Amino acid sequence: MSKIAIINPNMSAGFTNKIREQARKIAFPHNEILALNPRFGPDSIEGYYDEAFASVGLLSVIREIDPTGIDGYVVACFDDTGVDAARCLTAAPVMGLCEGALRFAQALAGRYAIVTPMAVSVRPLEHLVRKYGADRDCVVRAAGVRTLDFEGVQAARAYEALLLAAQKSLREDDAEAIVLGCAGMTDIADRLKADLGVPVIDGVQAAIKMVEGMASLKLATSKHSTYGYPPAKPYHGLFAGFEPVTG
Amino acid sequence: MSKIAIINPNMSAGFTNKIREQARKIAFPHNEILALNPRFGPDSIEGYYDEAFASVGLLSVIREIDPTGIDGYVVACFDDTGVDAARCLTAAPVMGLCEGALRFAQALAGRYAIVTPMAVSVRPLEHLVRKYGADRDCVVRAAGVRTLDFEGVQAARAYEALLLAAQKSLREDDAEAIVLGCAGMTDIADRLKADLGVPVIDGVQAAIKMVEGMASLKLATSKHSTYGYPPAKPYHGLFAGFEPVTG
Amino acid sequence: MSKIAIINPNMSAGFTNKIREQARKIAFPHNEILALNPRFGPDSIEGYYDEAFASVGLLSVIREIDPTGIDGYVVACFDDTGVDAARCLTAAPVMGLCEGALRFAQALAGRYAIVTPMAVSVRPLEHLVRKYGADRDCVVRAAGVRTLDFEGVQAARAYEALLLAAQKSLREDDAEAIVLGCAGMTDIADRLKADLGVPVIDGVQAAIKMVEGMASLKLATSKHSTYGYPPAKPYHGLFAGFEPVTG
Amino acid sequence: MSKIAIINPNMSAGFTNKIREQARKIAFPHNEILALNPRFGPDSIEGYYDEAFASVGLLSVIREIDPTGIDGYVVACFDDTGVDAARCLTAAPVMGLCEGALRFAQALAGRYAIVTPMAVSVRPLEHLVRKYGADRDCVVRAAGVRTLDFEGVQAARAYEALLLAAQKSLREDDAEAIVLGCAGMTDIADRLKADLGVPVIDGVQAAIKMVEGMASLKLATSKHSTYGYPPAKPYHGLFAGFEPVTG
C-alpha cells in the first residue's frame, strides 16, 4: 500500500477536484490518493511566468506533506512545472504529466502527437519533449482553444477543436497515438480514443501508474548530485520559512 | 485485475523460474503472472546471433497464449530481444527490460549507468540506449563476468565484480543510480542498493510495473503503421505454421 | 577475383532471380555472384514480424555457404534484415541495401529521399536511417502501393505511383536524389532516373559495389566486441542444428 | 546610450556589489549600469530548489524596474535562473551568464570547459549546455570548492583548486579555453588567463556585452509564442500582487 500525492500546482480547486476524481478512479485500490493544490499562486499555468510562481507553490505543498510519509508524487501539470526542484526536496519519486505520458507513448506507438490547447505552449512543450529524449518521435500540435474552455459551456466546442487537431495530426504527421497535452483533459481520454480509433494517453493516468510502480518497488530519487537535497541556508523576506532544512 | 505474461526468450528453465518468483513477489496482488519460455532456441542470449533465434521463440510463445487473453507482456531479456516484432503481433502492451529500466532511471537520477556482465554487450546496449533517447544521460559498463556466473558457485565472485564495476562508475562516470543490465541479476537489486547507497533499478521489476500500469488503464499498442498487425501471407518449411493470421 | 553472395531473405524465387540478374549485370566481371534465398520462411518481408523469421532464414543460408569461401555478402532487403546477426556469424563483410544506398546517396546529394512502396514501412525505415546517422539529410516517403505490385499486371500503375511520390519529394522536401526503398525496384532505376532528371540510387547495386570494394581490399568485419563470433552453446528443438560453433 | 540592469537573483549584497563593480568597469562608457538583487529569497543559489525561489525574486525586480525604461537585462547567475520567465515579462533583451559565456566561447575555441565550484552543479550545467546546443564542444568540470570560498580567507585555496581543475581540463579534455562557471569568479578572469595561457571567458562580462549589443541595435525579445507576455489572471495569497498585467 502506497500513499501517493498528486499536486496541482495552480490554485484552481475545480481542477484539483477533477484530478482527484480521476486519480482515485484509476489508482490501484490498495493505494491512498491525496490531491492537493498550493494555498497561493496563479489560477492556471500558461507559460514560463506562471510556472515560476507555481513552482514555489508546488514546493510549499511538498514541504508540508512530505514528513507525513508520502511514497510518491505526481505534479499535475503538463509543463512538468517544478519537477526538478521537487526531486531535490524529497526522496520519494516525482513524476510530471508530460514525462509520464511520453514514457507510455514511447512503448505504444512509433510516432505520436501531443495535442495541447494553446499555440503558445507548442515551443515550451517541444523543449520538454527534447529534454526527455523523445523529440525524434513526437510532434506537438495546438487545438487553438484555451485550457479553461474544456470546462463549462465551451466544453463541446473545445472538444471538437481538439478532435480536429488530433485527426489532422494522425493524417499529416503520421501520428499513431495521441497524448493529451493538458491535465484538464483527463476526463476526455476515453471519448477521444473512441472517436479516433488510436490509443490516447492521458498524463494524469500515466504519471500515477509510473509513480505507483516506483513506490511499490520502494524506488527512491537518487540523492547524489543532480537531485541532492538542497544545502541548508537562510531564506529571507517573503520566503523566510522556506529555507532548506534537510541538506 | 490483469493477466501479465513475462516471457524469457531463452530456454533456461532455471532462469524462467527465478524471474517468475521475482515477478510474483513484486506484482500487485490482484494481478496474475505467467512466466514462460519458448520450447526451442538457445540456452542464453549473448549477442545478435542468439537474439535472432530467440526472437522467433518469443513470438511462438505469444502466438500461443495471446488468444487466452493476456493484458500485457514483459520480454525478460535486457537486450529487448524481439520487442518490436512482438508489438506487431499483439495489441497488448509489450515492454522489454532495458526500456522499462531506463524509464524509471530517467525519473530517479540525472545520470545513471547500466552495468552488464560481458564487455561484448556494451556496444549493442549503447545502441539500444540511443534508440530509447537516453544516450546523453546513460553510460554502459561491463563487470567482466559471464551471465551464468551469477548462478551457482561463481555467484559470490560475480557479485563482487559487479559491485566493483558499479562503484567505479559512480566514481568515474558520476553515475547517480545503477541499472542492472541483465535479467539474471533480478535477485541482487536489494543487496547492491544496500552496498552502494544509490538507487538500483532492475529491469524485470521496472518492466512489470510499466506493463501493470498500462494494462490497468486498458492502454493498447497502436495498430497504425509502425506496430500494425503483420499482413497475412504464407510461411514455408521450418516456419510453416508461423504465418501471420490477423493482419 | 571475389565470390560475392547476395541473399534474398524471403522465399520468393522470382525475386531472387531478378536480383541475381541485376547483380550479375552490374558486378565487376572478375567477380563471381551467387544469389540465394532460404529454404524456409515468408514470401515477402513487410514489417518487424516477417523480419524476425526472415533473419533466421538468412542466417541459415550463411551458415551453409560461408565455409565455401565467400568474400562478401549482400542482404537483399531494404530493411537490412538480420544484418547485425550476419556480421557476427561471418568475418566476410556484410552489407544491407539501405546502408549501401545511403552511403552512395550521402556522397551524391545534400538531401535525398527514400521512396518506399507502403506507408507502413516509413517509420521502421526512419529508425534505420537514424541508426546509420543520415536522419538529418534523408526523408522517407511512401508511394502507396504494395511491394508485389511492381511485378506483373500492376507494374505500370505501381511505377506511376512511385514516380509521383518521387516528384513530390523533389518538390516539397527539396530532395536532390532518390533512393529506391525496396529491393524489388532494382530494375527500374534507369527509367526513373531518366524520368526525374536526378540521380536514382538502387540499394542492390550500391550494396554490391560496397561489398566488391571491401572484398577486393580483403577487409573483414572486426571480431572484437560488437560483431564477435557468437559464443558456442546448445540450441534446442526447432533450432537444434543452428547452434553457434565458431565462437 | 542604454540602461542595462544586471540582477543578482540571490540576496547576497556583497555579491551584488562585486558584480556592479565589474559591470561598471567593463561596460561601454555611454551606458548606465544598475546592479540589483531581490528583497527576498536565498543567500546563494545551489541547485534547483534555490533556483525556484530565486526565479520569483528575479521576476519581482524586473516587475519593479521595467517601467523605468530598462534597455536590457543580465541575470547574474551561471544557472541562467529564471531567464525564460524574464523573457516573457519584458520586451527588453535578457541574457544569462551561461548563455552569454557560451556564445563567446563558441567563437574563440573549438572545445572549451566550464569550470564550476561544486560537483553538484555539473549535471544541471550539462543540461543547460545541451539546451544551448553547445554540448558537443563543451565539457563541465568541478573544482571541488564552495561558491562562497572565493570570498574571504578561503579565497587563495579556492583559486588554487580552480586553477588545478582548469589545467586538468586543458590537458585531459583538450579544452582550448576556460569558461568561469560562477558569477562569483568574475574578478579572477584576468589572473586565471595569465596563469593558464588560454582565453578565460567570464559570463558576467560576456552577458553584458551581448546585452549592450542587442540594446544598442534596439533589438527586442519576440512577443510571439515562446516568450509572449504572460496572459492576465489573478494570483492569490503570498503571490497576490505578482499577477501579470501586460498580457
Add this chain to the structure above:
Amino acid sequence: MSKIAIINPNMSAGFTNKIREQARKIAFPHNEILALNPRFGPDSIEGYYDEAFASVGLLSVIREIDPTGIDGYVVACFDDTGVDAARCLTAAPVMGLCEGALRFAQALAGRYAIVTPMAVSVRPLEHLVRKYGADRDCVVRAAGVRTLDFEGVQAARAYEALLLAAQKSLREDDAEAIVLGCAGMTDIADRLKADLGVPVIDGVQAAIKMVEGMASLKLATSKHSTYGYPPAKPYHGLFAGFEPVTG
C-alpha cells in the same frame, strides 16, 4: 577604443560600401571601422565553389592588415566563408554573419527563420546552422530572388518576395523572429521589422556587436589546437607569398 575590420570576401565595391555605411552607423562611437574587400576573386558568393576562392581573398586581406593592430574581424558574408581559416591566421576575434545573427536570435526567440535569397543556399545554410548547434530551433527559407536583385531596379520586387517568404515562415513554421540570410539585406532590417511586427536580426549588425564586445574585453581566439597558428611551410606558384609565417 577598438579597431574593427569588416571584410567583404567578394569583389563588389558597392557591396563593401553598403556594409561600411551600415557598420559605421551602428558601431559604438568610440570604435574605428574599416570595411575592405580583396583585390582578387569573384564578384559575389553563391555556393561552395565561389566560397573556395573568396576564402583565399579574405585571408589575403587579413594577412595585410593584421599587423596594423586590428582588434576584431567581421567576415561580411552569411555563408561564414573562410571564418575557420581566419581564426587560425589571427588572434583577434573573428565572427561571420550567420554565427553572429544566430547568437542574437537564440536569445530573442524560441524559433526563428533565416530567409535567404536563393533556394540553392538553403542546404548549405542548414549545414551551417547545424554546425552552430541551432538546428532544432531554426529553419531556412528562400525568397526565390537573386542576391543582386536587392540592388537597383529589382529592389522593390525583391523586397516583396522577401516579405512574403518571411510572412509564410511566421505562419507555417511558427517562426517568432526573422534572420536576414544575406549581407546585402543589411539596409532593410528596419523596414522588414516594421512590416512584420517581429524582431528582424541582421548578421552585419549582430556580428559587429559581438566583435565589439569581445574586442572591448580583450578576448582573443585560443591558439591551442583547433585555431592554432598555421605551421610555417613554403607555398608555391600562384600562392607563393601566402605562406604562413607565424606558426
Add this chain to the structure above:
Amino acid sequence: MSKIAIINPNMSAGFTNKIREQARKIAFPHNEILALNPRFGPDSIEGYYDEAFASVGLLSVIREIDPTGIDGYVVACFDDTGVDAARCLTAAPVMGLCEGALRFAQALAGRYAIVTPMAVSVRPLEHLVRKYGADRDCVVRAAGVRTLDFEGVQAARAYEALLLAAQKSLREDDAEAIVLGCAGMTDIADRLKADLGVPVIDGVQAAIKMVEGMASLKLATSKHSTYGYPPAKPYHGLFAGFEPVTG
C-alpha cells in the same frame, strides 16, 4: 572501364607518387588511375589555413582534367579538403578519404578510432566525423608525430607512435577497428593490421573503391541545389581564369 583521378591537393610530389602507386596496386584492373597534384599551393595540409589554399589548387586540377572525361574523383587528403566545392564543379562522383574510410568502417565495426598524426587535427576531424553522422561511433586520437615523420629516417619511430596510439584506443575507447587518419599512411595499413589484429581501414583505398563503384554504376552527383554547378560570373585579379563557366 572507368577513368579515376586521385588528386593530392598539396604540392608534395613524393606524396603524389606514393598515392599513385597504392591506387594502381588496389584499383580494379580494368580502371585507369590518374594521380595528380596542383601546380601551386602548400607542401602539406595542416589545419584550416592550408586547406583554404589547397582547395583552390584542387579545383584548378579538376577544371583542367574534367573535360577529358573523368568518371570519378578521389581527393587524397583526410581532411576532405575542398570536397564540397569539387562536387559543385563536376558531375562525376567525388569522395574524400575521411568520408570513404568512415563508410567502410561503419560496416565493419561497431566502434572505431581514427588515429591521426598531430593533436592539432583532432578537433577538425571530430567536426568532419560529425558532419558525416558518425560521431556516436567514432573517436579521434593523435599519435603525436608529424605527418612527414612517416617518410624517411623518422619512419620507424612514427610507426611505433602510431601503433601505441592505436593499441591505447583499442584498450581504452573499446575501438574495434582503426581508421588511418592521414593519406601518408596508406602504405602501412597491412603492417598495422598484422600488428593489431583488427581491421585497419585506409582512406585512400576505401575512397577509390567507393568511387570505382559509383563510376561503374554511372552514378553522378546531383546538380539540384546543394551541389549545383556554380553560376557563371567574372573572377578578377589573381583568380581571373578560374571563373565558373558551366552554371
